[in-house]
Amino acid sequence: MLLLATYASSHAALRAERALKAAGVAVELIPVPRQVQSLCGFGLLAEVPDGALLQESGAENLWQVGEPQAGHWRRTYEPYL
Amino acid sequence: MSLICRTLDARGLPCPQPVILARKALAEGGFDTLEITVDDAASRENLLKFGAYAKCLVEAVEEGGLTRIRLTPQGLAPAPAQADACPLPEGSSGGGPVEVVLLSADGIGQGDPDLARLLMRGFLYTLTEAERVPRRLLLMNSGVKLAVEGSESLANLQKLEARGVEVLACGTCLEFFGLTSRLAVGGITNMYELAGHLMEGPTLSLG
Structure with missing residues (x-):
């Protein structure tokens, strides 16, 4: 599943990115979309089987990312429980 | 004859x-x-x-x-x-939606270079998700580093190119940084063409 992890700060997001990439997890650092509430402006997007690795990286919240709607490039974000 | x-x-x-x-x-x-x-x-x-x-x-x-x-x-x-002289095309008023984005550095703004590069990565990702994309993305000075092998923004530039954005990197700048052979997306261009595109219509400059 495609998950977005949000962090407490940009530094925390960068640290998590380095750690996850070093562990072989493909992640993409992206600006947190406006519909997702986060103190930090950047989060990590990752295609993972579940949220465990992202939670271990220090994520504050996880969001399940939907495919872009037809004719619309923005994705949907639902809280991942 | x-x-x-x-x-x-x-x-x-x-x-x-x-x-x-x-x-x-x-x-x-x-x-x-x-x-x-x-x-x-x-x-x-x-x-x-x-x-x-x-x-x-x-x-x-x-x-x-x-x-x-x-x-x-x-x-x-x-x-x-x-x-x-790179004249403006007919009907071009200089206003309206951005047609050309000029990235003259591999980061956005002055100050902390890590933050600047983070902002640039974020900008390019956001552009891939945008409904409307510019016609051209021009890369100059250290902005050419965004389009070479190993760049964190390479995949996003490739996505933009797949959406029809013409990505053009300054050949002089690639040569200056010794990166000509490592260009991984878009084409190489020169100052004549860059100047022509910058005069075509509304341009957003970041760097």
Whole structure:
């Protein structure tokens, strides 16, 4: 599943990115979309089987990312429980 | 009637000198076809683009590490002086949606370079998700580092290119940083073309 992890700060997001990439997890650092509430402006997007690795990286919240709607490039974000 | 071919040997000349020589020769005229021989990739790309811009029939022949580029002016070729002046296209008012995005650095803004690069990565990702994308993305100075192998933004630039955005990197800048052979998305361009595109219409400049 495609998950977005949000962090407490940009530094925390960068640290998590380095750690996850070093562990072989493909992640993409992206600006947190406006519909997702986060103190930090950047989060990590990752295609993972579940949220465990992202939670271990220090994520504050996880969001399940939907495919872009037809004719619309923005994705949907639902809280991942 | 035999065709007149003028030849120019531009081997060893740094970019953009071959383009300047070609432009001068086209301005002088007196031939049917101009053949320029070059020995580096940036000059070859620039001449091919210049030829198309100058509305010439363009042919390129690769031979033993050299490229011979033949430019045959067509009837509708603009005067070179006009080409240099890069006039605004008809109907272009300078307003309206952004057509061209100029990235003149690999980060956005001054201050902490890590933050600047983070912001640039974020901007390019956001652009891939945007409903409307610019026609062209021009990369100059350290902005060319965004388009080379190993760049964190490479995948996003490739996505933008797949959406129809023309990505163009400054050949002089690639050469300056020793990155010409590592360009992984888009094409190489020169100052004439860059200046032309920057004058085409509304431009957003970041860097």
